[in-house]
Amino acid sequence: MPQIPSTTKGMQTRAHLLSSARAVFGRDGYVGTTMSGVATEAGMSLGGLYRYFADKEDLFAALVADTHDELFRASGTTAHRLEEDPYQALLDANTGYLTHYYDNRDIMRTLVEAASVEARFRDIWWQMRSRHVTRFATVLKMKFGMDEVDGLPVTRVAEAVACMVEQSAYVWYAQDSLQEDPIPVDQAAQVVTRVWHASFFGADRGSSV
Known part of the structure; x- marks a missing residue:
């Protein structure tokens, strides 16, 4: 049984x-990674690796756990208050999310792959999305009394816009090797923030434009 040091x-x-596992997952993907490959990368015996992790799934779950929490915190830390300056608060949140996504694009790319073949990682991916959507929808209801957007449930609209940000991050950064014209994080944050802001607060944001 793996030991907790x-x-x-x-x-x-x-x-x-x-660290070695991250390099291998990033290079070979979830399906292509093997425990023996990680052991070789780490310069350790396979038996030594199994003393710490039960299998590949256990190993990748340990990598994802910290990234999950850090991504949630990064997108929730804002210098501006949503009720005072919605656009800037959303820009802060999106910048935090995209910066952390970019820094961990290897893990996020592998997570999407792992979610397609392992129920455990599908559930982790789903939880990551749901936490972001629930937090934002709750804030809109508490601070703005917003239950609907043009007759549509606010949670559904938040879910749709969150999917836009998530997929944009995946295309721009998880698959950055395919990008002929890379988009800087600050520019990416401005792009998705315009959509967020227009969806909930109207296209015209006055002096913030």
Whole structure:
């Protein structure tokens, strides 16, 4: 059974294994990655790797866990208040999300692949999306009394716009090797923020344009 390290050396070894696994998952994808490949990358015996992780699924889940929480925090940290300056608050949130997505594009690309073949990662992917949608819809209801947008449930509209951001991030950054004209994060954040803002607060944002 895999062990949870309690010593400094053990924690350093686990961190090294995760770093090596990230390199292999990023290079070979989820399906193409093997435990032996990770062990080779880490310069460790296969038995040594199994002392820390039960299998490939367990190994990738450990990589995804921190990214999941960090992505949620990054998109929730804003310098502006939504009720005072909606556009700037949305821009802050989208910049945080896209910056973290870009920095972890290898993991996010692999997660999309893993979600298509493993129910565990499908559920993690779904939870990541749902947390973002629920948080934003709740804020709109609490701060603006917004239950609907032009007669449509606010949660459904938030879900649609969140899907737009997620897919844009995947196309722009998870598949960045296919991009002939890369889009900087600050520009990407402005693009998706215009759609967010127009969807909930109207296309005209006055002096913020």
